[in-house]
Amino acid sequence: MPITMQVEHNGKQVSGGVRMVVWILLTVVACIAHGTLGVVIPIATSEAGQGWTAQSGILSAIGLVCLLGVVALVAIFVRNRRVQSSFDVVSWFLTVYSVASLALLLLGALTPASIIGSAGIISAVSTRILALASIVVVVGMIGFFVAYMRARPTRRLRAYLITQASLFAVIGLGGLLSVSTEGGVVLVIMATITSSIMTVVNAPRLPWLPTLSLDKKLRLLWLAGCAAFASVLMIVVFFQDDTVLSVAATTLIGRLNLAVGAVYVIGLVAFVRLIVTVLVALPNSSIVDRRSFEIESLAALARLMAESASMEHILTRTTELAVRVTQAHGAWAEVGSGDELNIVATQHVHVDYVRSLHRNQLIRQVIAGASSPVVIDSLAEYGVDTRALAIRSMVIIPIAVDGARCATLVAFMTADFGFHPDDHRLLAAFGDILSIAIEQSRLHASVLEQERLQKEADVAREIQTSLLPRLHPRIEGIDLYGIMVPASEVGGDYFDYVRFADGSFGVVIADVAGKGIPAALYMATLKGAVLAEVREASGPADLLHRLSLTLSGQMDKRSYITMSCVQFQPSTSSLRYARAGHSPMIIKTSTGVDIVRPKGVAIGIVPPETFRTQIEEVELHLVDGDVCLLTTDGVTERRNESMQEMGIAAINALLLNTAAQSAKDIVGQVQRQLDHHAQGADAHDDVTIVAIRACSGSSLPQGQLE
Amino acid sequence: MLRFITTTRTARVNTFTITHTHHDRAEIVHLHGYLDAHTASQFERDLRVIIEQGDAHVIVDFEHLDYISSAGLGVFMVFIEDIRKQGGDILLAAMRDNVFSVFDLLGFQVLFRIFPTVDEAMAALSNNA
Numbered sequence: 001m002p003i004t005m006q007v008e009h010n011g012k013q014v015s016g017g018v019r020m021v022v023w024i025l026l027t028v029v030a031c032i033a034h035g036t037l038g039v040v041i042p043i044a045t046s047e048a049g050q051g052w053t054a055q056s057g058i059l060s061a062i063g064l065v066c067l068l069g070v071v072a073l074v075a076i077f078v079r080n081r082r083v084q085s086s087f088d089v090v091s092w093f094l095t096v097y098s099v100a101s102l103a104l105l106l107l108g109a110l111t112p113a114s115i116i117g118s119a120g121i122i123s124a125v126s127t128r129i130l131a132l133a134s135i136v137v138v139v140g141m142i143g144f145f146v147a148y149m150r151a152r153p154t155r156r157l158r159a160y161l162i163t164q165a166s167l168f169a170v171i172g173l174g175g176l177l178s179v180s181t182e183g184g185v186v187l188v189i190m191a192t193i194t195s196s197i198m199t200v201v202n203a204p205r206l207p208w209l210p211t212l213s214l215d216k217k218l219r220l221l222w223l224a225g226c227a228a229f230a231s232v233l234m235i236v237v238f239f240q241d242d243t244v245l246s247v248a249a250t251t252l253i254g255r256l257n258l259a260v261g262a263v264y265v266i267g268l269v270a271f272v273r274l275i276v277t278v279l280v281a282l283p284n285s286s287i288v289d290r291r292s293f294e295i296e297s298l299a300a301l302a303r304l305m306a307e308s309a310s311m312e313h314i315l316t317r318t319t320e321l322a323v324r325v326t327q328a329h330g331a332w333a334e335v336g337s338g339d340e341l342n343i344v345a346t347q348h349v350h351v352d353y354v355r356s357l358h359r360n361q362l363i364r365q366v367i368a369g370a371s372s373p374v375v376i377d378s379l380a381e382y383g384v385d386t387r388a389l390a391i392r393s394m395v396i397i398p399i400a401v402d403g404a405r406c407a408t409l410v411a412f413m414t415a416d417f418g419f420h421p422d423d424h425r426l427l428a429a430f431g432d433i434l435s436i437a438i439e440q441s442r443l444h445a446s447v448l449e450q451e452r453l454q455k456e457a458d459v460a461r462e463i464q465t466s467l468l469p470r471l472h473p474r475i476e477g478i479d480l481y482g483i484m485v486p487a488s489e490v491g492g493d494y495f496d497y498v499r500f501a502d503g504s505f506g507v508v509i510a511d512v513a514g515k516g517i518p519a520a521l522y523m524a525t526l527k528g529a530v531l532a533e534v535r536e537a538s539g540p541a542d543l544l545h546r547l548s549l550t551l552s553g554q555m556d557k558r559s560y561i562t563m564s565c566v567q568f569q570p571s572t573s574s575l576r577y578a579r580a581g582h583s584p585m586i587i588k589t590s591t592g593v594d595i596v597r598p599k600g601v602a603i604g605i606v607p608p609e610t611f612r613t614q615i616e617e618v619e620l621h622l623v624d625g626d627v628c629l630l631t632t633d634g635v636t637e638r639r640n641e642s643m644q645e646m647g648i649a650a651i652n653a654l655l656l657n658t659a660a661q662s663a664k665d666i667v668g669q670v671q672r673q674l675d676h677h678a679q680g681a682d683a684h685d686d687v688t689i690v691a692i693r694a695c696s697g698s699s700l701p702q703g704q705l706e
Numbered sequence: 707m708l709r710f711i712t713t714t715r716t717a718r719v720n721t722f723t724i725t726h727t728h729h730d731r732a733e734i735v736h737l738h739g740y741l742d743a744h745t746a747s748q749f750e751r752d753l754r755v756i757i758e759q760g761d762a763h764v765i766v767d768f769e770h771l772d773y774i775s776s777a778g779l780g781v782f783m784v785f786i787e788d789i790r791k792q793g794g795d796i797l798l799a800a801m802r803d804n805v806f807s808v809f810d811l812l813g814f815q816v817l818f819r820i821f822p823t824v825d826e827a828m829a830a831l832s833n834n835a
Binding site: 511513557558562599602610 | 750776811813
């Protein structure tokens with residue numbers, strides 16, 4: 001489809017081009033013929049009044065061919081062309097028309113009168129050039145009108161165009177007839193008057209004119225004035241028979257000057273009509289300008305909002321727009337108050353001046369006290385001594401986000417009653433948009449921050465989870481189970497099953513101070529140290545001491561690790577336990593529940609030598625059914641909505657009353673107890689629970705992993 | 707002579723405030739509210755200012771501190787080494803039971819001297835001198 005269309009299009013263009021070339025050739029040939037004949041058979045124009053002669057008839061006929069050639073050229077050019085009605089097009093046409101007409105006048109004025117009408121080649125050529133130029137200008141003008149009117153092809157308009165074309169034909173005919181009879185002149189005048197009236201009545205409505213800005217209207221007025229002036233000059237020149245241009249035109253065709261003059265009369269009427277239209281539309285220009293700028297500025301602010309620029313940038317642009325729209329003498333935007341007052345943006349006023357204004361108690365009160373947009377027509381009315389002040393009236397727009405004032409926009413004038421009610425309304429709209437923009441940029445920032453935190457938390461949790469044991473060892477005489485439930489923000493809990501130098505099994509449980517990725521990385525370091533040191537360690541206290549040595553100097557001053565360590569001694573069915581500042585072990589025996597709390601300091605708060613003197617190791621003998629519970633502070637400090645911690649008593653009570661037969665069940669029960677206490681409140685710390693239950697009955701091969 | 711530095715941080719519902727008074731022998735720092743991960747960095751900044759401007763001796767008054775987390779505890783460890791090198795000390799006083807138990811469990815008594823009241827801490831300083 002597109003190809004066929006293009007072919008058609010090309011075909012049309014080709015035929016149009018061929019026709020144009022034919023007409024150009026015809027015009028040039030006719031012109032040359034006319035010139036040659038004119039020289040061979042000179043005709044004195046002054047003899048025109050004597051009536052038609054054979055020579056003048058021939059020459060006029062050939063001249064008519066020239067005229068038709070130009071008309072046809074313009075017609076081809078205008079064909080299929082609809083000129084959009086707009087300021088740019090109209091002003092372009094007025095400019096071209098004025099310049100062309102004045103250039104033609106200049107050409108006519110510069111050509112010596114003696115050359116025109118006399119015999120000789122030079123005379124013949126220059127006369128024809130002038131005549132053709134006149135025709136081109138006039139026909140071009142008509143052509144533009146036609147193209148312009150065709151933009152809105154209504155039936156009425158078509159009728160108008162046909163009538164106008166007929167009237168132009170009558171004018172031309174009248175021009176020709178007037179060579180022999182005075183009736184021709186009358187015909188020209190009648191047709192011109194009719195055509196002028198029709199032009200006035202049917203003048204295009206120019207819907208775009210009222211919405212033009214003031215300076216564009218003035219430019220249009222000026223151009224129309226120029227065109228009208230050029231028309232007047234042309235009319236004067238062409239209606240006189242003895243001017244150079246008139247003579248040149250009549251040389252081509254008898255009394256052509258009358259027809260040309262008539263067309264200029266109609267043009268003049270159209271231009272005057274345009275001037276009147278523009279003049280009528282002038283008074284509302286300032287309102288139109290203002291409205292259009294208001295819309296532009298609101299749109300600009302909305303765009304700014306979409307860009308989610310920084311608050312400073314938004315406020316700077318807003319003050320710029322405020323000054324331009326309201327014609328205020330200056331404006332500024334401020335954030336905060338009192339000592340923390342920050343003048344973010346100023347227009348036509350220095351920051352220091354604004355600060356000095358704020359030193360004035362009354363002005364400060366007025367600005368701070370504005371809870372909604374306020375216009376102050378006269379600062380003097382507020383008791384402000386304005387003798388030393390340049391500022392007399394101001395508009396204060398407080399900008400609030402979530403009900404809290406976050407910025408203030410102030411525009412001022414150096415005269416009382418400087419602001420129009422519209423200014424107030426518009427600046428208030430600015431304020432509304434600003435508050436949305438600021439809120440949006442804040443939301444945007446907080447969303448980004450949240451995403452970042454979430455990502456960090458995910459990474460930390462991944463590290464933490466990867467550090468935990470995946471398998472639970474089966475140890476003879478011991479039922480062992482442990483879990484770690486990470487908080488949304490990783491709390492640094494860690495537990496692991498280890499094997500000491502003598503081959504015995506053990507458990508370590510630790511809590512690294514801090515949260516997030518730093519805590520997770522300390523955990524990784526800790527795990528590495530534990531795996532390395534436990535191979536050499538003889539028991540829990542030794543392991544903890546070795547760790548404090550290894551980690552000494554590796555940790556941030558703020559950071560420390562609490563840790564508990566248990567070693568199982570299946571041969572004596574006992575366990576050894578040491579504690580480095582960690583939550584104490586809870587033990588349930590047949591006689592009740594007890595808390596085992598050997599001395600010990602957290603790793604990283606004292607030098608290793610001090611650590612060694614403080615650490616204590618205890619040995620506990622277990623019988624079947626005894627339960628040891630190791631936890632982190634996330635368990636005892638688990639809070640509910642009313643911020644109450646669960647405490648150790650609840651765990652004690654649970655252990656005392658439990659009938660659980662396995663370590664896993666006990667861990668499960670503690671977890672349920674935690675959930676029961678928390679009642680859905682978020683966990684602020686990781687929760688780690690390791691239960692150890694003595695059970696010599698279920699003997700399993702030592703050291704086998706489940 | 708009295709000077710105040712006051713900072714309030716709102717972390718959800720918990721607030722933490724630090725004020726301090728200057729005495730002949732020591733700066734007394736009063737803690738109020740919740741000292742946790744959200745308020746610890748602010749606490750550290752304020753304490754640094756107090757220590758840099760004031761006496762070599764600092765007594766921390768825990769009377770009005772409701773809660774302390776591991777991050778809060780870490781702040782004390784930041785300054786203790788340097789202040790002792792300069793011949794000063796940080797004394798802790800008037801802890802509530804729940805706060806004391808946290809210090810106690812961690813073995814902080816090995817590192818810091820903890821007194822039941824601010825007056826006793828002051829008296830201890832006098833005796834040292």
